[in-house]
Amino acid sequence: MKNTKVNFIKIMIGIIFLLGIILISFESNNFLILLIFMVLFTLSVVYKRNSYLIISVFIFLLSFKAYALLRHLLHLHIEDIQVVVILDRLLLSIIVLCLVLTSLCFKKPIVLGLNKPNWNNRIYFPFVTHGFHSIKISTFLIIAILGNMLVFVPLIFFLNDSEQLRNLLLFGVAFSLINAFLEELIWRGSFFSILSNEVSILYALVFTSLAFGLHHIVIGIPFFAAFSFSIGGLFFALVVIKTNSIIPAVLWHFIINMCMVFGGLII
Template sequence: MSKLEKQKNTLPFIQLILFLAIIIIVQYKLFMLAFTVLAIFIIYSAITGKQKRVFLWMLAGYTIGYVIFLFGDRLIELLPFHINILMILSRMLLLIPIIIMMYIAYKFNEKMNFYWTKPNWQAKISFPFIWTGFHSISIKLFLIIAISINIISFFPFILQMSHQLSTFFILFLLLFSSINAILEEILWRGIILTRLVDLAGEKTALLISSFAFGLSHLILGYSFLTCMLFSIGGIFYAGMTIRSGSIYPAIIWHFIFNILMIASGLIPFIN
């Protein structure tokens, strides 16, 4: 194998490590370090193919978008609105990295999202390893079982809450849950998963994107253990997306999960 061939085989794995490193660095708001590392790799990748460069530019777009997201979040806190409205506006800022990354994909003439199609509900997914396991069922049945388990798990905590079913509470419940689910899934199981699949294949992309998804919650104040639980959830979100060929099953599950978190008080609603 020639030196150039070894470089082509090694570069995707280096970029995967870089991806995780940038996600962690951004969580700790070390943006100058993130941009410096990215600039070095972008210059280095100038001698490689287009597909190698597009991933680095998409990662740079994510980092830029996240910086703007955090800056916008601070500005939103200054607005004279109720805190629950501010929480909804904050989640809408996820549009910023999404738009930037979509624009970069467009400039490179790359498909923005492999999974923005009608789902194959009869496609099979296995437990616990998506492609293999002790049992395989359809995406539809898997989704019904997963949501049922979530409802049963959250039900004791929901009973302890004393929310009044006001119009404001219901609006917050629906708006926050839908906006957060749709935008996070477009970003993580849409754009980012697409680029990782293109770079390293489905199985590697599933694991790396899910681990990074969990880590991305560190900046929100969640513990590392909780973030790893989010990563496990991300594995099944990504698994459903890849096996069904669509992002919609993950959006539905994510939406219901957000509703349960609000109803149980894990995502706070302030009366």
């Protein structure tokens, strides 16, 4: 009975977290956002055994709110859209820094996932962790990247000539590298580490994947499109779990972002 209650509390914290991401992303009434923070603070006092988990969620949402406010100021005061987008992505480092500082305050371990990948682990079909067929993670990644490029290439060459592609190259590399690295560092590195250590890998997998998709609402992606990004977040997370590193996910994420830039989906 006690374990059921504890599990219910942890699931409730995850749902509150997702609700907070959605409310902040939609720039909802500040009263509702404040209410989310008050509920989390109250839970951290009542359920002290889960205080690190709850405070980490609290800090994440607080830093995400700070990011949302700062990106709004960027778009108000800077006209160069490429500069704005790059600075916007750099602001994501606020979230990573806050999570790392929180772990230090609680003297808890946090894994950023920057270690050397294990490329020889295998992904199984159809259920990733088990199934009737398996391939090396390196092979899976090559197939996935080629598949993504195959989807985008016709769009890229339909929308751009060679000069336009050259003009976008520097921005594309800068944006894609910064965005892929920081988003993976947040969702599959620091925050995934906290949730998996405090609850379970499955819990971290579900809530980071959903929140990863939904947080794109803040940059203007419609709700259902942002929600669909959660599928990508799920695959990124599985790659990280299998390789024990965020580096392969950063690479995959980088290629997708480059395709999006050249496909006219970023600016």
